[in-house]
Amino acid sequence: MAELIRLEDVFFYYHSPEGEEVKPAIDGVTLSIDEGEFVAILGHNGSGKSTLAKLLNGIILPSGGDVIVSGMNTKDQDKIYDIRRKVGMVFQNPDNQIVATVVEEDVAFALENLGMPSEEIREKVDEALEAVGMYEYRGHAPHLLSGGQKQRVAIAGVIAMKPTCIVLDEPTAMLDPKGRVDVMETIRNLNKEYGITIILITHHMEEAAEASRVIVMRRGRIEFDDTPEMVFSKPEEMDDAGLSVPQTVEILNEIKKAGFDMDIGALTVDECAERIKNFLEEK
Amino acid sequence: MSEILRVENLTHIYGIGTPFEKTAIDDVTISVEKGEFLGIIGHTGSGKSTLIQHLNGLLKPTSGKVFVAGKDIWQDPKEIRNACFKVGLVFQYPEYQLFEETVFKDIAFGPRNMGLSEDETESRVIEAVDFVGLSHDELKKSPFEISGGEKRRVAIAGIIAMRPDVLILDEPTAGLDPYGRDEILSHLIEYHESRGTTVMLVTHNMEDMARTVSRAIVINQAKVMMSGTPEQVFARADELFEVGLTVPQITRVFVELKNKGVDIGRPIYTVESAKEAILQRKGGGMGAS
Numbered sequence: 001m002a003e004l005i006r007l008e009d010v011f012f013y014y015h016s017p018e019g020e021e022v023k024p025a026i027d028g029v030t031l032s033i034d035e036g037e038f039v040a041i042l043g044h045n046g047s048g049k050s051t052l053a054k055l056l057n058g059i060i061l062p063s064g065g066d067v068i069v070s071g072m073n074t075k076d077q078d079k080i081y082d083i084r085r086k087v088g089m090v091f092q093n094p095d096n097q098i099v100a101t102v103v104e105e106d107v108a109f110a111l112e113n114l115g116m117p118s119e120e121i122r123e124k125v126d127e128a129l130e131a132v133g134m135y136e137y138r139g140h141a142p143h144l145l146s147g148g149q150k151q152r153v154a155i156a157g158v159i160a161m162k163p164t165c166i167v168l169d170e171p172t173a174m175l176d177p178k179g180r181v182d183v184m185e186t187i188r189n190l191n192k193e194y195g196i197t198i199i200l201i202t203h204h205m206e207e208a209a210e211a212s213r214v215i216v217m218r219r220g221r222i223e224f225d226d227t228p229e230m231v232f233s234k235p236e237e238m239d240d241a242g243l244s245v246p247q248t249v250e251i252l253n254e255i256k257k258a259g260f261d262m263d264i265g266a267l268t269v270d271e272c273a274e275r276i277k278n279f280l281e282e283k
Numbered sequence: 284m285s286e287i288l289r290v291e292n293l294t295h296i297y298g299i300g301t302p303f304e305k306t307a308i309d310d311v312t313i314s315v316e317k318g319e320f321l322g323i324i325g326h327t328g329s330g331k332s333t334l335i336q337h338l339n340g341l342l343k344p345t346s347g348k349v350f351v352a353g354k355d356i357w358q359d360p361k362e363i364r365n366a367c368f369k370v371g372l373v374f375q376y377p378e379y380q381l382f383e384e385t386v387f388k389d390i391a392f393g394p395r396n397m398g399l400s401e402d403e404t405e406s407r408v409i410e411a412v413d414f415v416g417l418s419h420d421e422l423k424k425s426p427f428e429i430s431g432g433e434k435r436r437v438a439i440a441g442i443i444a445m446r447p448d449v450l451i452l453d454e455p456t457a458g459l460d461p462y463g464r465d466e467i468l469s470h471l472i473e474y475h476e477s478r479g480t481t482v483m484l485v486t487h488n489m490e491d492m493a494r495t496v497s498r499a500i501v502i503n504q505a506k507v508m509m510s511g512t513p514e515q516v517f518a519r520a521d522e523l524f525e526v527g528l529t530v531p532q533i534t535r536v537f538v539e540l541k542n543k544g545v546d547i548g549r550p551i552y553t554v555e556s557a558k559e560a561i562l563q564r565k566g567g568g569m570g571a572s
Contacts, residue, residue: 043460044460044461044462044463045430045431045432045459045460045463046430092458146326146327146328147327148327170458173457173458174457174458175327175487176326176327176487176527176528177326177487177489177527177528177529178326178527178528179326179327180487181529203458203459203460203461205461206532242460242461242462243460243461243462244461246532247490247531247532247533247536247554248532248533248536250533250554251533251536251554251557251558251561254554254557254558255558255561255562258558258562260565269532269535269536269539270539272536272539273536273537273539273540273542273543274543276536276540276545276561277540277543277544277545279561279565280545280561280564280565281545
């Protein structure tokens with residue numbers, strides 16, 4: 001598959017109030033993400049994962065190294081709008097991202113700013129709202145929607161721009177269980193049905209388990225970069241990185257620690273139940 | 284045990300007489316014993332935030348009563364301020380509410396408003412930062428130069444410093460990483476055990492709920508839908524799913540296991556109890572064969 005985003009030996013320093021450079025938030029990261037991937041980025045608070053996300057579409061620019069999106073360098077001011085149309089961002093708090101008083105107007109906001117003809121806007125807005133399952137709510141007032149619904153409207157606003165990639169920074173952190181499930185289903189659907197590259201930053205191991213690739217950040221560096229099965233098969237190392245593993249892995253690991261032979265990399269409830277069943281039934 | 288908090292036939296209607304009239308809490312009665320560690324679950328819009336805002340007098344009931352330590356908090360509306368001292372409420376994302384120049388001053392805000400002496404205030408502040416596990420070095424810093432997780436602990440300390448009889452926390456672990464979650468929860472458990480204070484935890488995280496509380500109340504459509512031990516509540520997984528809630532992942536594993544024909548015989552809601560049940564079963568099975 002074609003490469004979409006490349007980070008070449010990227011460093012990023014925040015500045016202290018006195019203007020001094022403090023320890024790097026991103027400390028020499030080299031990374032390549034292909035079109036169509038579903039990548040989850042994990043890391044404890046302060047590990048650099050949100051900084052990494054902001055580097056991907058030029059919200060911040062690297063202090064050292066380069067971020068290349070489809071051959072365009074984020075440092076190139078002439079290309080910054082093209083880059084942001086390719087790589088859209090969704091943030092944690094839906095209330096901070098919604099600007100209009102009607103759902104469909106909110107989704108149309110960016111398109112209007114691009115000066116697109118109104119028929120075309122209508123078409124793109126409808127399509128985007130359908131993709132996130134919010135078409136029936138197009139005439140509603142956003143503030144009367146639930147958190148999960150608002151977040152899906154925010155996602156629609158991004159996909160109306162037809163991005164190649166969406167970066168979501170903890171999109172479910174403020175949602176209740178139902179809202180969380182709906183947003184995750186939407187994300188999965190955008191990846192599978194629409195082929196949109198997904199970069200999901202999350203603290204929820206269950207959500208990361210749905211990705212095809214998991215990157216673990218620690219102290220501004222990449223600690224692991226592998227399939228979820230491989231990453232979550234290392235409960236001790238994850239613990240060291242201030243993270244955890246899904247309970248499905250945790251319980252299998254407990255059985256293993258009790259001295260039994262057990263393959264612990266089970267990511268779904270069904271898979272885990274199957275392994276426990278086999279374990280209990282074998283003599 | 285004695286009753287510390289009682290909500291009697293509480294109803295709250297927003298926007299009475301307007302087209303947006305909405306009954307957020309509908310004839311709810313709850314009794315909380317002194318020293319309980321209570322969990323409150325409910326999806327967004329279920330009415331749980333409206334409920335907790337009544338407990339320290341932030342909202343006035345449309346009808347019904349709230350008793351704290353046997354006293355109707357609205358008996359003398361001029362004294363309603365005291366309800367805030369007795370029932371400490373930590374809001375969601377409380378770190379955005381920090382405003383003072385130093386961490387010390389921020390935590391001291393509550394005790395000072397209670398009219399405590401400077402010495403007493405200082406000892407309360409020290410006690411509170413110890414409870415939330417912050418180092419004393421942080422006290423001189425600006426609350427804006429510490430990390431997000433630390434800010435949240437400062438906000439919680441600000442409430443603890445008032446030594447409330449009941450401590451209510453609305454989603455205290457939202458947005459924190461697993462380590463930060465563990466940190467806050469273990470300090471809360473410790474606080475609850477050593478002080479014997481009544482604690483109420485509002486959360487969407489069923490795993491957190493399962494390992495901390497002794498009783499869980501489920502709020503749905505403005506009413507109390509369930510009340511019981513985590514074991515009793517999570518045993519009704521299907522009903523929880525129906526109202527947009529969930530159960531811990533480990534509980535779902537055992538529901539699935541039962542569907543596959545292996546019945547462990549009791550509801551499982553923590554990894555620890557799961558481990559015990561499985562190894563016991565394995566051991567028993569081997570003994571029988």
